[in-house]
Amino acid sequence: MTQILPTGQTISDKQIESIFEPRNPLGHKGTFGTAVILGGSAGMVGAAILAGRTALKAGAGKVLIGLAQSSCPVSYDSANPELMIHKAEDLLSRPDTCDAWGAGCGLGQSAAAIQSLRLLFSRRQGKPLVLDADGLNALSEGAASCTWGHGEVVMTPHPAEAGRLLGRTTKDIQADRVNAAQSISKQFKSWVVLKGAETIVCAPDLSWQINRTGNVGLATAGSGDVLTGVLVSLLAQGFRPEIAVPAGVWIHGAAADWLVADGTGPIGLTAGELADAIRLIRNRRT
Secondary structure, three states, rough: OOOOOOOOOOOOOOOOOHHHHHOOOOOOOOOOOEEEEEEOOOOOHHHHHHHHHHHEEEEEEEEEEEEOOOOOOOOOOOOOOOOOOEHHHHHHHOOHHHEEEEOOOOOOOOOOOOOOOHHHHHHHOOOOEEOOOOHHHHHHOOOOOOOOOOOEEEEEOOHHHHHHHOOOHHHHHHHHHHHHHHHHHHHHEEEEEEOOOEEEOOOOOOOOOOOOOOOOHHHHOOOHHHHOOOOOOOEEEEEEEHHHHHHHHHHHHHHHHHHHHOOOOOOOOOOOHHHHHHHOOOOOOO
């Protein structure tokens, strides 16, 4: 069987060069896809906003945010009023409007949040799904099961989340990161992005690559939400996962490298600064 990824190799910009190609000048916002972020429970709205801002600046035509709350505590994002903010239940009632989903960023673990996640699994109609943070925790704790039907799923655990998914310690995960990523991929039949220094990207056929972009500036709150945003954005734009997943990981790290080279960080680099750098790199003005 032909492997999806060139196993054991380093992700390179040459491998993902299709994300840098000029756009069709006749394209419109519908051409470039609608990304939906499901998350942002009470006290964690910022996580969903970070993911949404990144999805927008990584090139999605439209970005909708579904907050896992009974009412929207914010009506719009003042920095990016282009983001469309709704209650999660409203977006889940019309899943046909979405081209790719991201779930888990600040989702929380309330009964309502878990119900939203279950509804997403049952209603996503085969659209790509990126699962992060509390979405992963719901799986490891048994609050939700991988009943997500057909269609690509990308799981993005950090080492502690990976340990919970596999019933191992974080130390065990770090001792053999490739094996851990492959074990999760095999168990859930999904793409896996095992985050951390030299992130591992594993395909459902268990082929894998390693990413060497990025620096310690990414060790900051919200960095994972930004990664979810760029992955959802590329998938919504129609890139196949064998391009979108390694590309999202590569450009997320490259953005941090660009910022540090430009004098921002690594100390004090914030997740919110990554989205603009991602946009610059996507347009090849590096």
